[in-house]
Amino acid sequence: MNQVTPSEGTTRPSPCETAAGRTTRHILVVEPEALVRWSLGKYLSRWFVVHCVESRAAADQVLEDHPIDSVIVSYHRDHRLAEDVEQIARARNQAVRVIRTVTQASEDRPDVPDTLYVEKPFELAELAGMLGVQDTSTCH
Numbered sequence: 001m002n003q004v005t006p007s008e009g010t011t012r013p014s015p016c017e018t019a020a021g022r023t024t025r026h027i028l029v030v031e032p033e034a035l036v037r038w039s040l041g042k043y044l045s046r047w048f049v050v051h052c053v054e055s056r057a058a059a060d061q062v063l064e065d066h067p068i069d070s071v072i073v074s075y076h077r078d079h080r081l082a083e084d085v086e087q088i089a090r091a092r093n094q095a096v097r098v099i100r101t102v103t104q105a106s107e108d109r110p111d112v113p114d115t116l117y118v119e120k121p122f123e124l125a126e127l128a129g130m131l132g133v134q135d136t137s138t139c140h
Contacts, residue, residue: 006054023050025067027131030059031086031101037058037101047133059085063092070131075100076120086115099130 027044029052031037037052044050048070051062062068063085071089073082082100089096098115101122116130125135 013091023035025069027070027072028066028068028085028089029064030057030071030081031078032074036074039124040127044128044131047128048131056081056084060088063088068093068096070097070099072101072127074098076103086112097131101126108140 014087027050029037029040029044031040031052034054037054039049041052049066051066051068053059053062061080068089068099073085073087074081078082086098089098098112100115100117101120102117102124105119118127118130128135
């Protein structure tokens with residue numbers, strides 16, 4: 001499991017406090033592709049503490065050990081994994097923000113309340129916006 005913390009000097013204030021009153025937000029990224037995990041972890045660490053995992057067991061451990069505010073989960077290979085992780089995350093934090101990554105716009109998207117979808121490939125700035133932060137850099 002990789003944990004990426006906000007870089008000192010580049011951390012921007014969170015746009016809102018979390019449900020528990022913390023100002024540091026934790027994100028769980030569940031993604032089978034190593035390069036995608038690395039890219040998301042590196043990019044999002046400007047604003048968040050990012051926990052990147054590839055398996056259900058690792059996701060369960062992160063959810064047990066950390067207060068997760070947002071979940072980014074790959075939905076294109078293992079729908080059951082995504083649904084299980086989301087269910088556990090919501091049981092621990094009803095206000096958790098869930099973003100499912102899909103590979104095709106036409107891919108089946110169940111109507112799940114409070115779940116957002118983003119199609120791969122996506123702009124990292126788009127994902128940041130979905131998480132409530134704004135990327136003001138010109139290089140993505």
